[in-house]
Amino acid sequence: MGAYEALYRKWRPQSFEDIVAQPHITRTVRNQIMRGKTAHAYLFTGSRGTGKTTCARIFAKAVNCLNPKNGDPCLECEICRDAEAGTLTDIIEIDGASNNGVDEVRNLRENASFLPVRCKYKVFIIDEVHMMSAGAFNALLKMIEEPPEYVKFVFATTEIHKVPATILSRCQRFDFRRILPADIAGRIRYIAEHEQFTVSEAAAHRIAVLSDGGMRDALSLLDQCAAISDAVELETVEEAVGVAGTESVFLILRAATEKNASAALERIDLLYQQSKDMTRFADEISQQLRNLMLLKTAPDDASLLDIMPEELEQLKAIAALYSLPGIISALSAVRQCCDRMTRAGNRRMELEMTIIRLCADQQQQSGDIKALTNRIAALEQQLAAIQANGVPVQQAAPPKRRQPAPAKNVPTQNLQVDAKTDEKQFVAVKNWAAVLERFFDINPAVAGLLNNSSAYIYAEKNILLVCVRNMLFRRLFKQTDAVMLLDAAEQILGTRYQLRYKVLEQEADQTAPAEILMQRAQSDGIRTGIQEDAGV
Ligand SMILES: [Zn+2]
Incomplete structure (x- = not known):
């Protein structure tokens, strides 16, 4: 028995016909070869593992093969x-x-400059061509401007934007698409039939989704799984990659709508103990939120979803618990979390903060809907009364004002301004609600922290003072959020201010949902990264 050969090498397609995922490219190139009208320089571009190098090698064989068949070697x-x-x-x-x-x-x-030794054409395949230096590109350019008849070039790159336009304009360009999960899963099942292991349909699908359209990554992962077990199941894949599994993702998404931060944090703790990759878990949550969004937008078209049929029913049940704005705001928060996790030191803490925020936001969303429903009911009542009596009647309950009236004594004690500052200098911002609306448009993920806030301007010092009623504000409101808030304020108020803020004491009935959840989770004895790492 020879040395072990990696699956992706062993099962590399040998002909254009084997490459199922890029028909728009293989058809054209085969036609060119059959007619003897190939270009002298090609540029293959696309993300990793989509078949660029494989295609280049088949091309080199096909143009030189002694008995080509329909453009294939x-x-x-x-x-x-x-x-x-x-x-x-x-x-x-x-x-x-x-x-x-x-x-x-x-x-x-x-x-x-030398004639080919045995072949009709000399074929130069240059992989990762974008890595060449400027000088090298210039030398290359001279070559492809007037190449000898017997020379062909195939350049491959994952980063087309780094290839100079002078090179691009002299090549025939082909864009390799990401391979569809169904095509990758099909290939995995095909390979398993010829190898000494089996792969369940669910496992093949999972590998396909995890490899993000790249066949090479998919087959490397399959190799890894087959090394663990001869019968590759969903659990084998999850073990090999260290992913948490759809069950955990669904639990988190359900917990968010039930405002059950405790259950969500408990699960994160469990996954953390099992050494699951927190970044990958956040990524899985965002993938399922994307599925929820698509399901909500086009309920009858499941073809867009990267999901197994068994999971679809569960996902539909979860979708029923969410509103579309709720999903979009959650997706935005989780995507931002993923971004921060790639930079931040404590990934677990980032994830926990986001999950708590999600639980709070969903509560907010459902609260808003309740208020809206009440308002609609009141209007319907009014309309019915008008129709019956012909006169408008007093509305049963006036809608609650969004913003509290400006406080009589503006709290300034924590401000870094002159001790002499006269509190009367602060003037309430009348259209603060408009600023918040604008802020919600550009930064929905943290806009909820400013619910029930009020704002004041100290014109002489160019200061915008925001009084916040959310105890999590200090922890979750970042410098970048502050810049966006000032952007929103500038757009509405016409002035660029300096930001100061003050967190007001909570009134019993106004305690922020996130804070309640946080306290509840901590009093339930649930370990959170926030506790451990922020020294709270
Ligand atoms: Zn041949």
């Missing part, structure tokens, strides 16, 4: 066999990342 002639063995000097593969200097390109030019 025969795989049997001496040229095909030697190309496969890597012993054909006329097919030259270069890694642009490690051969990126002017000297390397000069060597290449010298090589290109």
Whole structure:
């Protein structure tokens, strides 16, 4: 028995016909080969694992094959066999990342000046071509401007924007698409049929989704799973990758609508103890929120969802608990969390804060809907009365004012302003609600922290004082949020202020939902990263 060969090498497609996922490219290239009208330079672009290098190698074989079949290499002639063995000097593969200097390109030019030894064409395949230096690109440009008849170039890149326009304009460009999860799953099942292991449908689908459209990543992951077990199940995949599993994601999403931060934090603690990857978990939550959003927008079209049929029913039940704005605001908060997690030191804490915020926001959303429903009911009552009596009647209950009236004594004690500052200098901002609305548009994730807030302007010092009624404000409101708030204020009020804030004591009935949940979670004895790491 020979050395173990990685699945992605062993099962690399050998012909254009094998490449199922890029028909728009393989069809065109095969036609060109059949008609003998190939270009002298190609540029293959697309994300990793989408088949660029594989296509380039098949192309090199196909143009030189002694008995090509419908534009595909025969795989049997001496040229095909030697190309496969890597012993054909006329097919030259270069890694642009490690051969990126002017000297390397000069060597290449010298090589290109000699006729091919055994083949019809000399084919240069340059991978990661965007890594070349400016000087190397210039030397390359001279080569592809007037290439000898017998030379073909295939460039491959994941970063097309780094390739100079002068090169782009001289190449025929093909864009490789991400491979659909269904196509990857199909390939995995096909490979398993010919290997010494089995893969369940759910496991194949999970691998496909996790590999994000890249076949190479998918097959590497399959390798990893097959090393754990001969019968690859969903659990095998989750163990191999350290992902939490859909069950945990659904639990968190349900907990958010039930305002059950305790249950959510408990699960995060459990996953943390099991050494699950917190960043990946946040990513999974955001993927399912995306599914919820699509389900809410187009309930009858499940084809857009990356999900197994069994999970679809559960997801539909969860979707019924959410409003569309609630989903979008949650998705935005989790995406921001993912961003911060890539930079921040304490990923667990970032995730916990976001989950608590999610629980609070969903409560807020359902509260708003309740208020709206009451308001509609009152209006309907009024309308019925008008129709019956022909005269308008007094509204049963006036709608609650969004904003509390400006306090008589503006609290300024924590301000970094002159001790002499006269409190009377602060003037209440009348259209603060409009500023908050604008802020909600640009930063919905933290806008909820400013519910029931009021604001004052000290014109002489150019200060905007915001009085906040949410105890989590200090912890969750970041510098970047402050800049966005000032942007919103500038758009509505026409002036760029300096921001000062004060967190007011809570009145019993106005305690922020997030704070209640936080306290409840902590009094339930649930460990949170916030407690441990922020020294609270
Ligand atoms: Zn051949």
